[in-house]
Amino acid sequence: MASWIIPALKAVLPHVGTIISAARPIFTKPKAEGGSVGLSVDAPVQQQIAELQAVAAQNDANIRELAEQLQRAVTALEDAALEAESRAKRMTRMCMTAMILSVIAIATSLILLINR
Numbered sequence: 001m002a003s004w005i006i007p008a009l010k011a012v013l014p015h016v017g018t019i020i021s022a023a024r025p026i027f028t029k030p031k032a033e034g035g036s037v038g039l040s041v042d043a044p045v046q047q048q049i050a051e052l053q054a055v056a057a058q059n060d061a062n063i064r065e066l067a068e069q070l071q072r073a074v075t076a077l078e079d080a081a082l083e084a085e086s087r088a089k090r091m092t093r094m095c096m097t098a099m100i101l102s103v104i105a106i107a108t109s110l111i112l113l114i115n116r
Contacts, residue, residue, distance in 0.1 A: 004077045011073045012066070019062050 004080065007076065008070075008073050011069050015062065015066055015069070019059075019066065
């Protein structure tokens with residue numbers, strides 16, 4: 001019924017930790033200095049901006065990788081669905097053939113019993 005969920009989870013779960021760690025930026029704590037306010041506040045802000053840009057770039061790479069893996073998983077699922085549909089059609093044909101042969105066998109045995 002939901003046999004496609006397990007391969008999809010196996011493809012996605014190893015990368016969840018990486019995605020979460022990349023999406024949660026680690027900000028630097030501003031140092032409490034008694035010096036000039038303009039320069040000491042501006043440096044941590046610039047460093048935070050640089051960290052955000054680095055995290056955004058890594059997040060972009062992780063999302064691209066995840067999208068590629070998801071595309072491969074979807075393709076594999078589509079192939080498996082087509083194969084399952086083909087098997088189901090083949091089994092339906094075999095069942096119909098078996099039913100027809102059973103009806104013929106029953107009819108033949110009834111005719112032989114009546115003619116006795």
